[in-house]
């Protein structure tokens with residue numbers, strides 16, 4: 001499927017060492033590529049969701065179940081993207097603002113976006129949970145049903 005699985009497995013395996021040897025172990029460009037991949041997956045789901053809604057409005061058929069499934073899938077993908085972004089940020093030794101979620105440069109004391117005081121990267125890295133399993137849900141929505 002996507003390169004996401006491979007990348008995330010490798011990244012998760014080495015994430016424990018991130019704080020000590022940033023940039024040496026994780027290929028950040030691969031993580032960014034995986035994040036972009038994931039974003040486009042999410043966009044595809046949004047498009048299908050929009051199409052389902054359109055069909056529903058114009059045919060009077062009830063696609064509530066399909067919409068719920070899509071919505072769940074999008075939520076899951078988004079949470080994967082969040083953890084991936086966290087991983088990228090910690091790999092780059094960036095500090096995530098606990099208030100607004102913006103990523104700030106290493107060593108920043110206050111958030112550049114909202115001004116919140118930032119916690120240190122080291123502290124944050126310890127809170128990472130490398131054991132989180134990211135499973136990539138199959139696209140089981142058959143949009144041919146709509147035509």
Ligand SMILES: [Zn+2]
Pocket residue numbers: 097098099100101102111112113114115116
């Ligand atoms: Zn902030």
